[in-house]
Amino acid sequence: MTTTTTTPAPPFGRALCAMITPFTASGALDLDGAQRLADRLVTEGCDGLVLSGTTGESPTTTDAEKSALVRAVREAVGKRASIVAGVGTADTRHTVELALAAEKAGADGVLVVTPYYSRPPQDAVEEHFRTVADASGLPVMLYDIPGRTGTRIEPDTMLRLATHPRIVAVKDCSYDFLGAQKVLARTELAYYAGCDEHILALYAVGGAGYVSTVANLVPRQLRSILDAFDAGDTARAARLQQRATELIESTMSAGLPGTVTVKALLNDLDLPAGPVRAPLRPAGLETTDGLRAAYEHLRAG
Numbered sequence: 001m002t003t004t005t006t007t008p009a010p011p012f013g014r015a016l017c018a019m020i021t022p023f024t025a026s027g028a029l030d031l032d033g034a035q036r037l038a039d040r041l042v043t044e045g046c047d048g049l050v051l052s053g054t055t056g057e058s059p060t061t062t063d064a065e066k067s068a069l070v071r072a073v074r075e076a077v078g079k080r081a082s083i084v085a086g087v088g089t090a091d092t093r094h095t096v097e098l099a100l101a102a103e104k105a106g107a108d109g110v111l112v113v114t115p116y117y118s119r120p121p122q123d124a125v126e127e128h129f130r131t132v133a134d135a136s137g138l139p140v141m142l143y144d145i146p147g148r149t150g151t152r153i154e155p156d157t158m159l160r161l162a163t164h165p166r167i168v169a170v171k172d173c174s175y176d177f178l179g180a181q182k183v184l185a186r187t188e189l190a191y192y193a194g195c196d197e198h199i200l201a202l203y204a205v206g207g208a209g210y211v212s213t214v215a216n217l218v219p220r221q222l223r224s225i226l227d228a229f230d231a232g233d234t235a236r237a238a239r240l241q242q243r244a245t246e247l248i249e250s251t252m253s254a255g256l257p258g259t260v261t262v263k264a265l266l267n268d269l270d271l272p273a274g275p276v277r278a279p280l281r282p283a284g285l286e287t288t289d290g291l292r293a294a295y296e297h298l299r300a301g
Helices: 031-043 063-077 092-105 122-135 155-161 177-186 196-204 219-230 234-243 245-252 258-268 285-300
Strands: 015-018 048-051 082-086 109-113 140-144 167-172 190-193 209-212
Touching: 015 219, 031 048, 031 063, 048 063, 063 082, 063 092, 082 092, 092 109, 092 122, 109 122, 109 167, 122 140, 122 155, 140 155, 155 177, 167 177, 177 190, 177 196, 190 196, 196 209, 196 219, 196 234, 196 245, 209 219, 219 234, 234 245, 245 258, 245 285, 258 285
Parallel strands: 015 048, 015 209, 048 082, 082 109, 109 140, 140 167, 167 190, 190 209
Antiparallel strands: none
């Protein structure tokens, strides 16, 4: 007898954008701009939006602004896309407060980064995530980005956390592909590529999709990588991933945070973005010109 198995649908969709947070020229939260940008992203292929993450400048937005952003984007996209709210801080108590606020504002899930700066040991990291997951009814996406936090979520810690019923996904920026495969092989966690250069590689070994900064710029082009792979055209999927390399490198490896480069290009394209908040500084003209050239090259392909 032949049996078939079905892979469960990713909890937040496949093609997620780590959305920037638009500000007005004076630096205030631009909710109208956020709604217009969110609508564009969903219309062009994103089935999930991650708000108030690293790209969303969460360290410099207030708790009230984070909740207002979730409410505004939910109003703009309705149920066309999932909304995952970034709630991670260096303080467990504050993170719990943000998770509860995100739930009240209408988020579908929360993104929780490893506590940063204090460099807690792995048992404390595990307890932090469990405490946040216990606090609300929302599913949790763990965010493993040791290059920014100073502490990673070790694979063995991830395996233990996978037993929690509300810890369902991972945004992987660990640059440990072997570790990611170890967890994929032994858990049901949905693994999302958090580094745009790994979109196809992680997807090909069982990843759920991506949480992409570059998707702010080219949502349709990045989704096409997953679509080609799902259609069985792996050669086309590889070509599409390779074609995006120039823009990915210009955006994410130019010596500036992705928030800075993405906002520079969105502003150049007359799309909602606005300034970055200090201590970040805007990109210069040369950087913006290079980004525009890479963007046009990808779009032309």
